[in-house]
Amino acid sequence: MQIIKKFNPLEDEMIQVMNEKGEIINPELMPDVSDEDILSLYKLMRRTRAMDTIALSLQRQGRMLTYAPNMGQEAAQVGSAYALKKTDWAVPAFRELGMWLMKGWSMEKILQYWYGNEWGSHTGEDLRLLPVSVPIASQFQHAVGIGMAARFKKEDDIIMAYVGDGGTSQGDFHEALNFAAVYKTPNVFVIQNNHYAISVPISKQTASKNLAVKALAYGMPGILVDGNDLFAMIAVSQQAADYAREHGPVLIEAFTFRLGAHTTSDDPTKYRTDEDVNPWKEKDPILRLERYLLNKGLLKEEEIEPMQEELEAEVMEAYRAIEHSSDTKVEEIFSYHYETMTPQLQEQLDEYQAFLKGAESNV
Numbered sequence: 001m002q003i004i005k006k007f008n009p010l011e012d013e014m015i016q017v018m019n020e021k022g023e024i025i026n027p028e029l030m031p032d033v034s035d036e037d038i039l040s041l042y043k044l045m046r047r048t049r050a051m052d053t054i055a056l057s058l059q060r061q062g063r064m065l066t067y068a069p070n071m072g073q074e075a076a077q078v079g080s081a082y083a084l085k086k087t088d089w090a091v092p093a094f095r096e097l098g099m100w101l102m103k104g105w106s107m108e109k110i111l112q113y114w115y116g117n118e119w120g121s122h123t124g125e126d127l128r129l130l131p132v133s134v135p136i137a138s139q140f141q142h143a144v145g146i147g148m149a150a151r152f153k154k155e156d157d158i159i160m161a162y163v164g165d166g167g168t169s170q171g172d173f174h175e176a177l178n179f180a181a182v183y184k185t186p187n188v189f190v191i192q193n194n195h196y197a198i199s200v201p202i203s204k205q206t207a208s209k210n211l212a213v214k215a216l217a218y219g220m221p222g223i224l225v226d227g228n229d230l231f232a233m234i235a236v237s238q239q240a241a242d243y244a245r246e247h248g249p250v251l252i253e254a255f256t257f258r259l260g261a262h263t264t265s266d267d268p269t270k271y272r273t274d275e276d277v278n279p280w281k282e283k284d285p286i287l288r289l290e291r292y293l294l295n296k297g298l299l300k301e302e303e304i305e306p307m308q309e310e311l312e313a314e315v316m317e318a319y320r321a322i323e324h325s326s327d328t329k330v331e332e333i334f335s336y337h338y339e340t341m342t343p344q345l346q347e348q349l350d351e352y353q354a355f356l357k358g359a360e361s362n363v
């Protein structure tokens with residue numbers, strides 16, 4: 001737990017293991033991961049990117065609902081989730097595709113969720129993965145609650161919860177951190193600082209030196225890590241997981257960048273320029289790991305394209321399995337809000353059904 005015990009976020013340094021050329025610059029921090037695992041993590045990051053790109057294109061074709069892209073954030077998601085053992089919990093916001101795949105939420109179910117069907121959220125009971133949480137930072141309260149339950153039950157599982165930089169301005173974020181530190185819950189909180197909350201840049205979000213520093217006020221360690229560096233993410237997350245299991249909560253700020261739009265409803269050219277984005281293309285977490293693998297001879301240039309084609313085919317196969325399979329009836333909007341429908345909802349349902357009848361008789 002060398003990093004957790006020594007790191008001081010007030011000094012505003014950032015933990016890095018590998019530079020943008022894919023060279024190991026801090027070998028003493030290199031996590032113990034086999035070459036085989038590194039290669040499969042690379043493939044998982046590529047699978048995440050392939051799924052993201054295809055989901056976006058399907059949405060543009062009108063074959064998917066609103067979608068939140070992950071491009072650029074794959075190492076932050078995959079590297080943190082790699083530190084979890086099977087019975088540990090993961091509590092997402094809504095932009096954690098790499099973590100979801102790592103945890104075992106199937107491609108089909110994920111696509112079904114974004115296709116607009118809640119059955120996609122039924123991940124299977126033994127996965128210990130909470131569903132997508134759209135109310136910003138509310139998931140931190142749930143994560144701390146699970147943490148308290150784990151302590152009561154004397155289980156040794158940790159709970160890793162995710163939030164965006166914008167989420168750190170919500171009351172829920174601060175209340176959750178405070179409770180977690182007071183009750184020493186086994187939580188690892190991961191902020192994916194992707195620099196924007198929709199159009200609001202990080203400079204308008206906080207006057208703090210960084211986001212990791214917020215941990216100190218609550219009495220827990222806070223670590224700033226290069227979120228585009230897979231090895232740094234793994235090293236910090238593994239040490240944070242060990243610390244949380246033994247002592248209590250840790251806050252990680254994964255410094256990364258959202259290369260795409262906030263969602264398919266957003267146009268980022270309205271609030272940022274190519275000059276803001278281009279430097280981050282060079283820091284692309286997949287390219288960085290690819291350079292490492294190529295340098296080490298663990299991957300050959302000619303293997304990349306066939307791998308890409310294989311992954312794209314996998315994604316399309318998963319999508320075809322759910323396309324149309326779960327188109328829901330509009331009536332379900334009314335029937336699943338409460339156990340018994342309220343008079344107001346009943347009135348709206350009656351109105352909708354009367355409208356349908358009228359439409360039919362006009363045909």
Ligand SMILES: Cc1ncc(C[n+]2csc(CCOP(=O)(O)OP(=O)(O)O)c2C)c(N)n1
Pocket residue numbers: 095134135136163164165166167168194196197198258262
């Ligand atoms: C409580 C709440 N307020 C506002 C919104 C609308 N909203 C959706 S996403 C978003 C920005 C979130 O930014 P951030 O936490 O940085 O995460 P990112 O989207 O960048 O991953 C906002 C304000 C919401 N979903 N919930």
